[in-house]
Amino acid sequence: MDKDLVADTVAAERLGTTLRRAGYSEDAIQGLLGEDAYSSERGDTPAEERRLPETPLATLVRLLFLQLPVSAEEAEAALGRDGVDALEVTGLAQVGDRIAPRARILPIGTVLLASDGFSRDGDDPADYVATYTPTARVLDSLTPRPRVDRAVDVGTGSGIHALLAAQHARHVIATDVNPRAIAYTELNAALNGLRNIECRQGSLFDPVAGEKFDLITCNAPYVVSPERRWVYRDSEFSEDEVSERVILAAAEHLTEGGYAAMLVSWLAFDENNPDERVLAWAEASGCESWILSTMNSDPLTHAAEWNSHLVGEALGEALDEWSQYFDSLGVQLVSEGAVVLHKRPDGAHAARVDELDEDELDDAGDQILRAFESRARLTELGSDNELLEARVGVASSLRLDRELEPSGGRAVDVDGKVELTEGTKHAVDASADVQEVVASLDSRMRLNEVIDSTADRLGGLLDDEVGTLREESLDVISELLELGALRFRGD
Numbered sequence: 001m002d003k004d005l006v007a008d009t010v011a012a013e014r015l016g017t018t019l020r021r022a023g024y025s026e027d028a029i030q031g032l033l034g035e036d037a038y039s040s041e042r043g044d045t046p047a048e049e050r051r052l053p054e055t056p057l058a059t060l061v062r063l064l065f066l067q068l069p070v071s072a073e074e075a076e077a078a079l080g081r082d083g084v085d086a087l088e089v090t091g092l093a094q095v096g097d098r099i100a101p102r103a104r105i106l107p108i109g110t111v112l113l114a115s116d117g118f119s120r121d122g123d124d125p126a127d128y129v130a131t132y133t134p135t136a137r138v139l140d141s142l143t144p145r146p147r148v149d150r151a152v153d154v155g156t157g158s159g160i161h162a163l164l165a166a167q168h169a170r171h172v173i174a175t176d177v178n179p180r181a182i183a184y185t186e187l188n189a190a191l192n193g194l195r196n197i198e199c200r201q202g203s204l205f206d207p208v209a210g211e212k213f214d215l216i217t218c219n220a221p222y223v224v225s226p227e228r229r230w231v232y233r234d235s236e237f238s239e240d241e242v243s244e245r246v247i248l249a250a251a252e253h254l255t256e257g258g259y260a261a262m263l264v265s266w267l268a269f270d271e272n273n274p275d276e277r278v279l280a281w282a283e284a285s286g287c288e289s290w291i292l293s294t295m296n297s298d299p300l301t302h303a304a305e306w307n308s309h310l311v312g313e314a315l316g317e318a319l320d321e322w323s324q325y326f327d328s329l330g331v332q333l334v335s336e337g338a339v340v341l342h343k344r345p346d347g348a349h350a351a352r353v354d355e356l357d358e359d360e361l362d363d364a365g366d367q368i369l370r371a372f373e374s375r376a377r378l379t380e381l382g383s384d385n386e387l388l389e390a391r392v393g394v395a396s397s398l399r400l401d402r403e404l405e406p407s408g409g410r411a412v413d414v415d416g417k418v419e420l421t422e423g424t425k426h427a428v429d430a431s432a433d434v435q436e437v438v439a440s441l442d443s444r445m446r447l448n449e450v451i452d453s454t455a456d457r458l459g460g461l462l463d464d465e466v467g468t469l470r471e472e473s474l475d476v477i478s479e480l481l482e483l484g485a486l487r488f489r490g491d
C-alpha cells in the first residue's frame with residue numbers, strides 16, 4: 001500500500017455514492033466545460049476554472065476534474081462532511097482550510113476513475129498512475145464484451161479495464177507491479193461499488209500462474225526504449241520482449257472460446273517486413289489473431305514521439321541516446337498496435353493484419369466478436385461454392401462510396417469502396433456493381449440468389465461478366481465478414 005493512498009474501501013464507496021448523488025457525471029462536466037473538456041491539460045485549467053459557476057457541482061468539477069484546490073467550506077457544501085472525510089482518509093486529497101486534491105476523479109461513462117491525474121510530463125514520479133489515456137480508450141474500444149465468468153487485466157494501472165470488465169464478468173483479477181496502481185484499483189473498485197475485482201501485485205501473469213480466463217486485457221508498458229524511467233511506459237524487459245511475453249502468456253491463460261485484447265509493440269529489422277515478429281508471436285500463440293497496427297515509425301520518429309515532453313538540449317540528448325540504442329539493435333521500424341486473440345475450441349488459427357486509425361475508432365467490441373465468429377464459419381465452409389449457399393446479412397452501418405470521372409461526356413467509375421461507418425471504420429475496395437450486391441444483401445436469401453438477382457437488375461451483363469461479378473462479390477463479402485461488418489445467418 002502506498003504511503004499517500006489508503007485503500008479504505010468503505011470510505012471510497014461512500015465517496016462514490018456521494019459523487020453520483022451530486023450529479024458528478026461526464027454529461028455534467030461537458031455541460032459546464034464544453035464537449036472538449038476531457039482533452040484539456042494541466043495548462044488549460046486556469047481558463048477552464050473561469051468558465052465554472054459558483055455551484056456545489058462546479059466545486060466538485062474544480063476539485064476533482066480540474067484538480068484545483070477549493071476551500072473546506074465549499075467542499076463541505078458540495079460533498080458533506082462525510083465526503084470530505086472520505087477524501088482525507090483515502091489520501092485522494094489533503095484536507096485543511098483548503099482541500100488540495102492529490103488525485104483526479106474522472107467519470108468515464110458509468111465509471112468513476114481516480115488516478116494521479118494531470119501529467120507533469122518529465123516531472124511525473126516513476127510510479128505515476130495515469131488516467132483514462134488515449135491508449136486506454138483504444139483498448140476499451142477494442143475489447144470484446146460478452147458476459148463471461150473470469151477476466152484478468154494485466155498491468156491494470158488505475159484499474160480502468162478491470163472496472164469495465166467487472167460489468168460483464170463474474171470475477172475480475174487486476175495485476176500490476178506498481179503498488180500505487182494496486183491501491184488505485186482497490187479504491188476505484190470501491191468508488192464504483194464493485195465487489196468482484198481482486199487485486200494482485202506482481203509481474204505480468206505471475207500472480208495468476210496456472211489460472212484460465214475467458215477475457216484478458218492488457219495495455220502493456222510496451223514502449224521500446226533504452227530507459228527505465230516510468231513503470232507505466234518502460235517495462236523491465238529489453239527490446240519488444242514484454243509484448244512477446246504478454247501475447248504468449250495470454251494465449252496460455254485463455255479458456256477455450258476466450259478472448260484477449262492487448263496493446264503491444266513490435267520491432268522490425270527489415271523495413272520491408274514490418275510485421276514479421278508480431279505474426280510469429282501470433283502463430284506461436286495457437287490462437288486466431290487480429291493484429292491492428294496503429295503506428296509504424298522509423299526509430300527517430302518513435303524517439304521524438306515518446307520524448308515530446310522534452311525540449312532543447314534535453315530533447316537532443318534523448319534523441320541521440322534512443323537512436324544509438326535502436327542503431328545498436330539494427331532496428332529499422334517500430335510498430336505499435338493491438339493484438340486480439342481468440343482461442344478457438346477447434347484449435348484452428350490464422351492471423352490477419354490491418355491498419356487501424358485510432359482517432360477514427362469507435363466502440364468495436366461487438367464487431368470484433370462478429371469478426372471472429374465469421375472467420376471460424378468461413379474456415380468451416382472452406383470453398384466459394386459453400387459460401388454461395390450461405391445466408392449473410394448486414395451487421396454494421398455501411399457507406400457505399402463511388403468516385404466517378406468524366407470520359408467522353410459520360411461518367412465512369414474509377415474507384416469505389418464499402419466503408420464501415422462505426423467500430424474500426426475499415427473500408428473494402430468494391431466496384432459499383434459489387435456495391436449493388438452488398439446493398440442487396442438479405443439474410444433470408446442465399447448469396448447465390450442475391451448475386452443472380454442483382455445481376456438481373458443491373459441488366460445486360462454477359463455470362464462471363466456475371467461470373468466476374470460473382471467472384472468479386474465473394475471476395476468483398478468474405479472481407480466484410482472477416483471485418484465483422486456482415487454476419488452469417490445463424491442456421
Ligand SMILES: C[S@@+](CC[C@H](N)C(=O)[O-])C[C@H]1O[C@@H](n2cnc3c(N)ncnc32)[C@H](O)[C@@H]1O
Pocket residue numbers: 130131132133135136139154155156157158159160161175176177178181202203204218219220221222231232233234235236
Ligand atoms: C500503459 S500502462 C496501462 C495502465 C492501464 N491498464 C491503462 O490502460 O490505463 C502499463 C501498466 O503496466 C504496469 N506494469 C509495468 N510493468 C509491469 C509488469 N512487469 N507486470 C505488470 N504490470 C506492469 C504499469 O505499472 C502500468 O500500470
